[in-house]
Amino acid sequence: MNNTSYKVIVVGGGHAGYEAALASSRMGVKTLLITLNKQLIGRLPCNPAVGGIAKSHLVSELDALGGELGRNSDYTGIQYRMLNTRKGPAVQSNRIQCDKDLFPVRIQAVLGMQENLDIHDDIVTAIRTKGSKICGVTTRGSGDIDAASVVICTGTFLRGRVLIGMKSIKEGRMGEESAEDLSASFDRFGFTLGRLKTGTPPRIHRDSVDYSRMEIQPGEDPPPFFSRMARKEWKMFHVEHERKDQTLMNRMFHVEHQGLHPWTPGTEQIPCWLTHTNERTHQIIADNLTKSAMYGGVVEGTGVRYCPSIEDKIIKFADRTSHHVFVEPEGRNNIRLYPNGTSNSLPEEVQEEMIHSIQGLEKAEIIRPGYAIEYDYADPTQLFHTLETKRVESLYFAGQLNGTTGYEEAAGQGFVAGANAALKSIGIDPLVLSRNESYIGVLIDDLVTKGTDEPYRMFTSRSEHRLTLRQDNAYFRLLEKTKQIAIVDSSEIGDIEKQRIIIDRESNRLEKVFHEGKSLAQILRQPEISYKDLPQDSGSLDEEVIKQVEIEVKYAGYIKRERDRIEISRKQEKQHIPINFDYDSVQSLRYEAREKLKNIRPENLGQAGRISGVNPSDISILAMWFKKGTVSSK
Numbered sequence: 086m087n088n089t090s091y092k093v094i095v096v097g098g099g100h101a102g103y104e105a106a107l108a109s110s111r112m113g114v115k116t117l118l119i120t121l122n123k124q125l126i127g128r129l130p131c132n133p134a135v136g137g138i139a140k141s142h143l144v145s146e147l148d149a150l151g152g153e154l155g156r157n158s159d160y161t162g163i164q165y166r167m168l169n170t171r172k173g174p175a176v177q178s179n180r181i182q183c184d185k186d187l188f189p190v191r192i193q194a195v196l197g198m199q200e201n202l203d204i205h206d207d208i209v210t211a212i213r214t215k216g217s218k219i220c221g222v223t224t225r226g227s228g229d230i231d232a233a234s235v236v237i238c239t240g241t242f243l244r245g246r247v248l249i250g251m252k253s254i255k256e257g258r259m260g261e262e263s264a265e266d267l268s269a270s271f272d273r274f275g276f277t278l279g280r281l282k283t284g285t286p287p288r289i290h291r292d293s294v295d296y297s298r299m300e301i302q303p304g305e306d307p308p309p310f311f312s313r314m315a316r317k318e319w320k321m322f323h324v325e326h327e328r329k330d331q332t333l334m335n336r337m338f339h340v341e342h343q344g345l346h347p348w349t350p351g352t353e354q355i356p357c358w359l360t361h362t363n364e365r366t367h368q369i370i371a372d373n374l375t376k377s378a379m380y381g382g383v384v385e386g387t388g389v390r391y392c393p394s395i396e397d398k399i400i401k402f403a404d405r406t407s408h409h410v411f412v413e414p415e416g417r418n419n420i421r422l423y424p425n426g427t428s429n430s431l432p433e434e435v436q437e438e439m440i441h442s443i444q445g446l447e448k449a450e451i452i453r454p455g456y457a458i459e460y461d462y463a464d465p466t467q468l469f470h471t472l473e474t475k476r477v478e479s480l481y482f483a484g485q486l487n488g489t490t491g492y493e494e495a496a497g498q499g500f501v502a503g504a505n506a507a508l509k510s511i512g513i514d515p516l517v518l519s520r521n522e523s524y525i526g527v528l529i530d531d532l533v534t535k536g537t538d539e540p541y542r543m544f545t546s547r548s549e550h551r552l553t554l555r556q557d558n559a560y561f562r563l564l565e566k567t568k569q570i571a572i573v574d575s576s577e578i579g580d581i582e583k584q585r586i587i588i589d590r591e592s593n594r595l596e597k598v599f600h601e602g603k604s605l606a607q608i609l610r611q612p613e614i615s616y617k618d619l620p621q622d623s624g625s626l627d628e629e630v631i632k633q634v635e636i637e638v639k640y641a642g643y644i645k646r647e648r649d650r651i652e653i654s655r656k657q658e659k660q661h662i663p664i665n666f667d668y669d670s671v672q673s674l675r676y677e678a679r680e681k682l683k684n685i686r687p688e689n690l691g692q693a694g695r696i697s698g699v700n701p702s703d704i705s706i707l708a709m710w711f712k713k714g715t716v717s718s719k
C-alpha cells in the first residue's frame with residue numbers, strides 16, 4: 086500500500102460507499118476507498134430498480150447536491166416509469182429498472198476517472214483511534230492505514246449470514262465473504278450493535294417463462310429521468326438525431342455502453358411482466374413454513390416490514406388468495422429475471438415448487454435460489470445529524486449499517502457522511518440536511534432521534550411537509566446546501582437560480598393579470614385547467630418552469646400553510662442543546678423524559694421534541710429553561 090496520506094478513508098464499495106467516496110474526493114479531499122472486491126463496486130444485489138415511492142425523492146435530492154446515483158440510473162436504465170401520475174405532485178415518483186451488468190460498470194468508470202480518489206481491494210478488520218478520535222483502520226492485507234476521518238459503509242457484510250432453509254453460510258451476500266472482525270472492533274469501543282435481516286427472490290432464466298400468460302408492463306416515452314443532465318441530453322438528442330450529427334452521437338456515447346451501438350438514455354426500453362401467486366402457491370409455502378430460515382428459527386434478525394418475504398405475506402395477509410409478482414429483466418444481455426414479490430428463505434426444492442405454481446412460470450428454470458441475509462447493524466441513535474459517531478470523533482457510519490434498507494437510503498447517507506468526513510478533515514462547518522428541507526434530512530433525523538429495530542425504508546408519509554418536499558423541486562429547496570458543498574458546477578447553479586427567478590416572477594404575474602374578472606392564477610386553480618390552457622400566450626417558458634408554476638399556483642394555500650409550519654419548527658431547531666447538558670438539573674422535567682433525553686442527547690429543541698416518550702409539555706419546560714438564559718443558543 087503506497088504511503089500516500091489520506092484525509093478520508095471510506096470502507097465499502099456499495100451505494101453508501103461510492104457516494105461517500107465521490108462526495109469527499111469531488112470536494113478536493115484526498116480519499117481512499119477500501120472494499121472487498123473493486124470489481125463489485127456498485128452492485129445491485131437485490132431488485133435492479135432505483136427509485137419508486139419516496140425513494141425517488143432521495144435520488145432527486147442526491148442529484149441536486151452533486152451525487153451520482155440519479156445519473157447512473159438514468160444512463161443504465163432499461164425501463165423508465167413515473168408512479169402515481171394520477172395522484173398529487175407530492176407522491177409522484179420516478180422508478181428506473183437498471184441494467185444490473187452496466188450499472189456497476191458505469192459507476193466504476195466514474196470512480197476510476199475521479200481525481201483525489203484511490204481504490205484499494207482489502208478487508209478492514211478494525212478501526213484505530215488516538216484517544217477518542219479516529220486515526221485510521223487496520224486491514225487484513227495491508228495492515229494499518231491512517232486518515233483524519235473514516236466512513237464505514239459495510240452494508241449487509243458485518244457478520245453476514247446467507248440463509249436458505251436450515252443452511253446458514255458466513256457470507257455478506259451470496260458468493261461474497263462476510264466481514265467477521267470489524268463488529269468486534271466496534272464492540273470494543275462500546276458501540277451498540279443489533280441484528281437485522283432482509284431477503285431476495287430466486288433468479289429465473291428469461292427463456293424458461295411463458296410471457297403470453299403474463300401481463301406486459303411497458304416503460305414510458307418520454308422517459309422520466311432523475312438527473313438534470315439526462316433530461317438535457319434527451320432534449321438535445323431529439324434535436325440532433327435528425328441531423329445524424331456523429332460527433333454529438335459520440336459525445337452521447339457513454340462509458341457504460343462500451344461495445345454497444347450508440348445509445349441514448351430512455352431509448353430501447355424493455356418491458357416487465359405481471360403475474361400473481363395463487364392458493365396453490367400459498368399452500369406450498371404454508372406446508373413448508375417450518376423449513377424456511379425465517380420461520381424455522383434460524384433467523385434472529387428483524388426483517389423488512391414493507392418489503393416482506395413471501396412467507397411473511399402468507400402469514401400476515403392470510404385472507405389474501407393472491408399477491409402480485411412483477412417479473413423484471415435484470416439487463417439487456419442478462420439471462421436472469423427477477424420475480425419481484427417472491428423473496429424467501431425456503432429450501433431450494435420448495436422454492437422450485439413454489440415458482441412453478443405461478444402462472445407463466447410453470448417451467449421456469451431457477452438459476453440462483455432466493456435467500457435471506459442476516460447481518461449486524463449499529464443503533465443509529467449513536468450518531469449526530471452529520472452521521473459522525475458520538476463515541477469516536479471523525480468516525481462516520483452510513484447505509485445499511487445504520488439500519489436502513491435500499492440503495493437510495495444508503496446513497497443519501499453515504500453522500501452526507503462522505504461530505505462531512507471531508508469537511509471535518511479540512512476544518513469546515515458540516516453539512517446538515519434538516520427534515521424541513523429534504524427527505525435525506527427526514528431519513529437521518531428519524532434514525533438518529535428515534536433509532537430503528539427493523540430495516541428502515543423511506544415513505545412520503547414519514548415527512549410532515551410532503552407538498553414542499555417534492556421530487557420535482559429538489560434543486561430549488563436544496564440550492565443553499567448545494568452551494569455550500571460546491572460539488573455541482575457553478576454554471577448549473579446559475580441556471581437553477583435563473584429558473585427560480587422566472588418561476589417566482591411568473592407565479593406573481595399570474596396573480597396580477599386578470600381575464601374576465603378572474604386572475605389567471607384563479608383560473609389556473611381550477612382542477613381541469615393547466616398552464617397551457619390559460620388565455621394568454623405561454624411564450625417560451627420551459628417545461629420544468631411551467632411545471633413549477635402550475636404546482637406553486639394550484640397548491641399555493643397548502644404550500645403556504647406548510648411553509649408556516651416549517652418556520653415554527655425551524656425556530657425550535659435553532660435552539661441548540663449542548664451535548665453534555667445536565668437534564669437532571671431541570672427538576673420539573675418528568676423522569677421518563679429525562680431518561681430518554683439523557684440517552685439520545687438531542688442536538689436541539691426540535692429534535693428533543695421528536696424523541697418518543699418526550700412530550701410537548703417537557704419541551705415547553707426545556708424551552709423556558711433555555712429562555713431563562715441558562716444555556717446559550719447558536
Ligand SMILES: Cc1cc2nc3c(=O)[nH]c(=O)nc-3n(C[C@H](O)[C@H](O)[C@H](O)COP(=O)(O)OP(=O)(O)OC[C@H]3O[C@@H](n4cnc5c(N)ncnc54)[C@H](O)[C@@H]3O)c2cc1C
Pocket residue numbers: 096097098099100101102119120121122125126127129130131132207208209210238239240241242243257258264267283284285389392456457458483484485486489490491492495496
Ligand atoms: C440479499 C439481499 C436482499 C436485499 N433486499 C432488499 C430489499 O428487499 N429492498 C431493498 O430496498 N434493499 C434490499 N437489499 C439491500 C440493498 O442491497 C442495500 O440496501 C444496499 O445495497 C445498501 O447499500 P450499502 O452501501 O449500505 O451496502 P452494500 O451495498 O451492502 O455494500 C457494502 C460494501 O461494503 C464492502 N465491505 C463490507 N465490509 C467490508 C470490510 N470490512 N472491509 C472492506 N469492504 C467491506 C462490501 O464488499 C460491499 O461492497 C438487499 C440486499 C441483499 C444483499
